[in-house]
Each structure stands twice: as structure tokens, then as C-alpha cells.
Amino acid sequence: MKFTRRNFIQTSAVAVLATTLGHAAGRDTGLFDGGSEKGPHPLEYLQREHFEPFVNTWVRVTGENGKTSVIWLREATELKEQINIDRGFKGESFRLGFESPRKSGLTQGTYQFDHENLGRFSLFLVPTGGSGVRYEAIINRVC
Numbered sequence: 476m477k478f479t480r481r482n483f484i485q486t487s488a489v490a491v492l493a494t495t496l497g498h499a500a501g502r503d504t505g506l507f508d509g510g511s512e513k514g515p516h517p518l519e520y521l522q523r524e525h526f527e528p529f530v531n532t533w534v535r536v537t538g539e540n541g542k543t544s545v546i547w548l549r550e551a552t553e554l555k556e557q558i559n560i561d562r563g564f565k566g567e568s569f570r571l572g573f574e575s576p577r578k579s580g581l582t583q584g585t586y587q588f589d590h591e592n593l594g595r596f597s598l599f600l601v602p603t604g605g606s607g608v609r610y611e612a613i614i615n616r617v618c
Contacts, residue, residue: 521593521596522567522569523551523552523553523567523569523614525593526548526551526569526571526593527551528592529548529590529592529593530548530549530550530551531547531548531549532547532548532590532592533545533546533547533548533590534546534547534548534573534588534589534590535588535589535590536581536586536587536588536589536600537586537587537589538581538584538586538587539584539585542580544575544579544580544581545575545576546573546574546575546579546581546610547573547574547575547576548571548572548573548590549572549573549574550570550571550572551569551570551571551572552569552570552572553567553568553569554568554569554570554613554615555568556568556617559617564617564618565617565618566615566616566617566618567614567616567617568613568614568615568616568617569613569614570611570612570613570614571598571611571612571613571614572603572609572610572611573600573609573610573611573612574608574609574610575608575609575610576608577608578606578608579608581600581602581610582602583599583600583601583602584599584600585597585598585599585600586598586600598612598614599612600612
């Protein structure tokens with residue numbers, strides 16, 4: 476079977492639907508479990524479109540020190556550079572914007588994210604601005 480973009484999108488949509496339904500029924504399907512032997516890491520196939528329905532929802536983040544904070548997913552924005560398009564590069568690049576209700580003390584680094592619908596995955600989080608309450612993660616799959 477040839478793996479096409481259409482197959483990828485259909486498979487991703489089914490995976491997200493199955494996970495959403497599994498969580499709604501109170502079961503964990505294990506699809507988005509942080510990349511165990513059950514399957515690939517979620518960031519290998521989660522796209523901007525997967526995050527968009529969950530903008531303005533809470534995400535739990537845990538640092539290497541075990542400290543857990545809760546932040547809002549505020550935006551999922553496509554990053555498109557004309558130079559990449561002109562050069563024929565394929566793939567996607569997007570920005571996830573987060574906000575904390577108060578100064579959370581999160582510093583630049585890799586955190587374990589846990590969302591009730593998106594599952595568990597790791598992201599490199601960077602504070603933006605001087606207030607200590609806004610953060611961003613960039614996912615870049617342009618090649």
C-alpha cells in the first residue's frame with residue numbers, strides 16, 4: 476500500500492477520533508501515550524489541526540524536577556515562510572502559544588505535556604516576554 480498524504484490525514488483523523496471517544500467513554504486507548512512500544516511519539520503525526528479544537532483548554536506540564544504546572548493552550552498558529560515555499564520545501568511548521576494564570580516559574584526546557592484529549596507528549600517550551608506567564612513551542616517539520 477502506498478503511503479500518501481490522504482492516507483496520513485485519514486489515519487490521523489481516525490486516531491484522534493478514537494482517542495477522543497475513548498476518553499469520553501472513560502477509557503484510555505493508549506494511542507497518545509508519549510511514544511511507548513504501543514506506537515510512535517504523538518509529535519510524529521500530531522499536526523496544527525489536531526491542536527486547534529483544544530485552544531483555550533488546560534494542559535498539565537511537568538518538568539524534569541517533577542514540578543507540575545497548569546497552563547492554557549492559547550493558540551495554534553501556522554508558520555509559513557515564503558522562502559521555503561519558493562525553494563519547494565514540504566512539510567509544516569506551527570507555533571503553540573501558552574499562558575499561565577500567574578507566574579509559574581517555568582524556564583526554557585523540555586516538559587512532559589498531558590492533555591485529556593491530546594494525550595502525553597514532550598515539547599521544548601520557551602518563555603516569551605518578561606512577565607513569565609507566556610510561553611511558546613515551535614514544531615517544525617519542513618524539509
